[in-house]
Amino acid sequence: MAILTIKASPSGGLRRYTLSIDGRVVSMHADNSGTASVAGDCQDRSSHRLGYAMVGPAGAKLDFSISCDDGSQIDVPGVEIYPEGEPLGGGFIEFQL
């Protein structure tokens, strides 16, 4: 079991977001940080899905910084709300430990 620490950085007037990893909701605190446990071990190259949903104006963004409990950083792109879906944005990001 690996413990992930997620730090989110909302910008551009983003009003609300929710995150999940492998289908389990990540409880984010008021300082936009949270933790999640996933199957596998840090740096074992196992694949996982970060789900995100957000509300805001077109162009609002959400960046992530995710680290595993051994200190390794996980590469995850930032996401944004596109005009065609405004005011909602969502999707799933595939990442590896």
Add this chain to the structure above:
Amino acid sequence: MIRPGSLAAAAALIAGTFLALPAAAEPVPGRAADTPADRFGVPAGAELQFAAGTDDKNATFRLALPTGASQADSFALILATPIAGLKDAKPASLDALANGSRATLRWGHFGLPPSQDRAAPRELEDEAKSACSAAEPHNNQCSDSGYAIHKYKLAEYRRYLAHILPVGATDYGIDATVGINDFDWSDPHTLIPQKVRHTDWSIAAHIDHYIPGAALSASIAYQRAYQAADEQLLCPAGTANPAADCKMGRAAAPTRKESLLLSAGGRYRFTKADGTLSNLAVAPLVTFDAIKSVWGVDVPVYFVPDKDGSLTGGIRFGYRSDRKDKFTVSAFVGAAFSILQ
């Protein structure tokens, strides 16, 4: 902008939260800038904020009250007072609560369920990600289904969002405001200046539901506030020199006004067959003044884009049950269309 004395002004003054009855060539006002976005960066405990703008000539202190660990809830005490001179702060308008010293207790909740992985159309995701990886092999954004589908399967994008966010998002809240206003007027016979202080209050609730490309909203707002009399030319009895002796002033004490407004509406921006935005949007709104038994319907149709692609103008269809000419059609240019309130 809102015309003082109109039902639109009465609707908009209640914490800037509610939409208005129609008035020709007037854009539908949106919710005030104090949005749930303020919760980002606000610590879990209380915080004192200061904001002052020269536009509204008010100093505002906001105390963000603790709501626990939840990001979905916001709770705040907002204190505001005029800072630019009492005369500026007391115009002869219905906007009593917005122009005097006031305190607002605001609670809000913004519900957004997480994306539903089981509902995600994996085949569409895989096709879009494959196309993305082929075209942008070094872009890590291709691992994001939202980015890939938006860029390479745009016609499917709204449908994809509706799949993974079947419930959408819901924002609701309550504002309770108490305000104190001072009024100056003159006795119409003696012209002796008079002063009186009144306490006004309002309570309002709103709910907005968001889905991809659209919003549905409803609100109810009650306000009891005093309204200054209109200004007029006041002259001493039997004056021989009106140019020197007469002045503009109010010749009557303020009167109490009540309003109870219920409204429901929607906002939608159309897309083309290829998924790109079209230059067409609508924002219908029905409002009912329960005290005056007045119905209003406002249907602005936006189709005039500005240089940035935002829709800022169009034609507005209106109906007011209390007017002789109940139906109106007018062109308008104003604030850009926005689905978010």
